[in-house]
Amino acid sequence: MISFLFTIYALLFILRTSFVIDGERYFALFDDAMISMRYAKNLAQGHGLVWNPGGEKLEGFTNPLWVLYMAVFHLFPIAVSKVSLWIQATGALFLVANLFVVRKIANSVFDDSTVVSTGAVFLTAFYLPLNCWSLMGMEVAPLTLLLSLAVWRSFHCLNKYSISPYVILGICTLLRMDMVVPYVVIWIFLIVNNPQQRRKNFRAGLLVLLACILSQTLFRLWYFGEWLPNTYYLKLTGYPFLPRVTRGLFVFFKLVLKMDPILFLLAGMTFFYKRDRRVVFMFLVLAGQILYSIYVGGDTWERRGGSNRYISAAMPLFFILFSYALLRTLHVLFESARVSESLKRRMRDIAPRYVFPVLLISSFVTFNCTYGPQALSELALVRVPLVGNDNESMVRQGLLIRTITRPEAKVAVVWAGSIPYFSDRYCIDILGKCDRRIARQESRTDHGLRKWVAFYPGHSKWDYRYSIVEQKPDLVMQLWSNQDEILPFIEQHYVHVQTSFADMRIRKDSPYILWDRVRDMQTR
Numbered sequence: 001m002i003s004f005l006f007t008i009y010a011l012l013f014i015l016r017t018s019f020v021i022d023g024e025r026y027f028a029l030f031d032d033a034m035i036s037m038r039y040a041k042n043l044a045q046g047h048g049l050v051w052n053p054g055g056e057k058l059e060g061f062t063n064p065l066w067v068l069y070m071a072v073f074h075l076f077p078i079a080v081s082k083v084s085l086w087i088q089a090t091g092a093l094f095l096v097a098n099l100f101v102v103r104k105i106a107n108s109v110f111d112d113s114t115v116v117s118t119g120a121v122f123l124t125a126f127y128l129p130l131n132c133w134s135l136m137g138m139e140v141a142p143l144t145l146l147l148s149l150a151v152w153r154s155f156h157c158l159n160k161y162s163i164s165p166y167v168i169l170g171i172c173t174l175l176r177m178d179m180v181v182p183y184v185v186i187w188i189f190l191i192v193n194n195p196q197q198r199r200k201n202f203r204a205g206l207l208v209l210l211a212c213i214l215s216q217t218l219f220r221l222w223y224f225g226e227w228l229p230n231t232y233y234l235k236l237t238g239y240p241f242l243p244r245v246t247r248g249l250f251v252f253f254k255l256v257l258k259m260d261p262i263l264f265l266l267a268g269m270t271f272f273y274k275r276d277r278r279v280v281f282m283f284l285v286l287a288g289q290i291l292y293s294i295y296v297g298g299d300t301w302e303r304r305g306g307s308n309r310y311i312s313a314a315m316p317l318f319f320i321l322f323s324y325a326l327l328r329t330l331h332v333l334f335e336s337a338r339v340s341e342s343l344k345r346r347m348r349d350i351a352p353r354y355v356f357p358v359l360l361i362s363s364f365v366t367f368n369c370t371y372g373p374q375a376l377s378e379l380a381l382v383r384v385p386l387v388g389n390d391n392e393s394m395v396r397q398g399l400l401i402r403t404i405t406r407p408e409a410k411v412a413v414v415w416a417g418s419i420p421y422f423s424d425r426y427c428i429d430i431l432g433k434c435d436r437r438i439a440r441q442e443s444r445t446d447h448g449l450r451k452w453v454a455f456y457p458g459h460s461k462w463d464y465r466y467s468i469v470e471q472k473p474d475l476v477m478q479l480w481s482n483q484d485e486i487l488p489f490i491e492q493h494y495v496h497v498q499t500s501f502a503d504m505r506i507r508k509d510s511p512y513i514l515w516d517r518v519r520d521m522q523t524r
Contacts, residue, residue, distance in 0.1 A: 002118070003099050006125040010092035013135050014085065016381045019392040021399065027085040028391040029137025034417025035060060035433065036067045037084065037137070041421065043067070044074035049223065051416075051434040052426050059220060059229040060416075060434035065174040066139040080422065084137060091134045091141035099125055101148040102316045108155055109278045110324050119323030119360050124316045128368045128379045129306030132386040139175050143313045146172050147182060151285060151317065154186055155278055161197035165190070166208040173212045177229070178292060182314070183209060185288040189281055234432050234439035235457040236296065243445070247455040248294035251302040258305050260366050267322040269329060282317040289314040297455045304386070305370030326363070327356055391418060393501045397477055398422025400502060404521065405474065409512035412473035414480050430467050430480055431459055438463060444481070464489075474510040477502065497521075 018027045029037060039049055039061055047053040049067070051060050061067055073086045099121050106117035124130070134141035150168040157165060165186060172179035187205035191198055220226055236244075256264045270279050289311050293299070299308035307315050368379050377383040394415050401411055401423035412428040413419050420427040432438025443460040445451050464486035468476060476494060479486065494505035497518060506513055 002121050002125050003096055006099065007096055010095065010135060012381055013131060013385065014088045017384060017388040021396060024081055026081040026395055027088060028395050028418050029084045029087060030386060031394065031415050031417035033137030034421050036063055037070055038417065038421045040067050040070035041074045044071045055426065057224050058434055058436055059224045059226065060231065062229050062231050063139045063176055064216065087137045088135055091137065094141035094145045095134050098145040098148050098316065101152055102320065105148065105152050106320045109276060115327055115356060116323045120320040123319035123364055127315060128370055128375060130312045130315055133309050133312055136386050138309060140309055140312055143172055143175055143179065144316065147313050148316055150186060151282065154190060157190055158193055161200045163204045166205050170208045170212040177216060181288045181292045182285050185284050189284060193277055230436060230439050231433055234461060238441060239443035239455060239460060243452050244297040244455050245294060246452045247297045250453045251298035252290060252294055255307060258370060263363050263366060266325050266329065267318055269325040270321045273325065273328040282321060286314045286317050297457050300456050300459055326359060330355055394418035395422050396501045401425055401475060404514050404517045406512040409474040411475045411477060412467055414478035419477060428467050428471050428473050430462050432461050433458060437466060474507050474512045476505040
């Protein structure tokens with residue numbers, strides 16, 4: 001029943017994040033996912049794995065298998081306005097499949113408790129951050145399913161040997177290389193907890209891991225000429241280690257506070273209620289994702305609250321543990337009540353039927369108040385979730401660029417996904433995700449106390465002189481911080497044009513601008 005309700009909800013979510021432009025309905029993903037879509041589109045069209053057709057070969061993505069998956073849809077005669085819909089729809093399918101695996105995990109660990117499994121499935125199905133990342137096209141959807149599958153299969157390998165968890169986790173590393181973290185956590189756990197099959201687990205885990213990591217690395221060296229993705233250099237170099245970690249700790253504690261520390265710690269009570277190595281196993285997998293998030297400094301979108309992309313994939317495990325701890329705590333409270341045995345029996349019957357659902361729904365509301373109670377309006381789809389309104393603006397800008405420029409035009413952008421994808425123009429990435437030189441610069445850092453909490457991965461490096469003065473874009477669609485560094489140059493060499501959805505600068509002497517269309521646009 002919950003799976004059916006979630007399917008309906010996912011379809012409404014996808015529809016709610018779409019929009020109509022000139023009578024045609026458009027679907028677009030979260031902008032980072034649209035960067036992957038740009039690579040996928042170029043690959044399918046025969047340009048190779050490049051952000052700009054004919055441009056530098058640079059790995060501006062961290063999800064190679066997901067890019068290949070996206071490329072498949074670009075091989076079919078699907079309108080550019082609808083390709084994202086297919087990615088969103090398959091993301092919904094991954095999430096639906098994950099609900100069945102969550103139920104299996106809960107039933108396996110907690111003795112087929114319908115109450116616990118139903119609570120865990122409900123919390124997972126309607127957790128806003130997981131749905132936003134997944135249904136807006138990020139690889140979080142398949143990663144969540146595969147991680148849950150790996151945990152479930154690992155339960156069966158605690159007393160016997162199977163290579164299946166390593167194969168599943170190996171696929172995860174092809175989707176995102178940093179899924180090496182849960183891979184190693186699960187691999188070590190199986191080695192330690194299955195002494196009879198220790199050698200087999202060690203060999204199988206090592207061989208699959210090496211095969212997946214080496215294959216990616218060798219391909220990257222051959223094709224891109226780099227040991228690591230460009231995003232690694234962008235996000236994890238050029239910024240002091242300690243301030244990055246303190247920022248990771250800061251945003252994690254914000255997550256705990258928003259979720260309510262009491263509810264967060266309640267899940268930990270499962271340690272005391274059920275001494276089972278499978279419980280420890282789930283906690284270790286969750287802890288691995290949390291520690292990785294802290295190590296990389298969290299994510300850029302922490303201001304929205306809730307779990308980020310790294311932690312969201314493991315949140316179903318948290319909800320399983322939380323549901324059990326909540327039910328068990330009720331039983332303990334009722335058992336300790338100084339009432340007659342007959343009343344205790346009645347209370348034990350009442351707890352799962354009435355009290356548990358009320359407390360579960362209250363917890364569900366708290367978990368989804370990611371940036372305050374107003375976040376519930378996104379959960380209810382009253383407001384467009386995540387950056388849906390920004391998506392529409394970026395798509396409109398991309399389509400506008402196609403209208404007012406020649407194919408040879410160059411465009412400087414901050415939002416490096418939808419605008420390049422829909423404009424089909426050569427783009428300059430001001431923030432450097434798809435620019436080797438920017439990615440290897442030193443990060444801009446704040447001073448004082450802000451230095452320790454104001455790190456924004458992927459958004460702390462830019463060089464206007466290089467991106468605008470040297471590369472001479474015909475259009476500058478957006479600027480980032482410290483605009484005073486470039487505004488005098490722009491005011492001298494560019495014309496400022498504003499529309500209801502765009503604030504752009506057009507190079508005065510550009511031969512690739514259709515100036516008559518620009519003038520027509522301004523007079524409307």
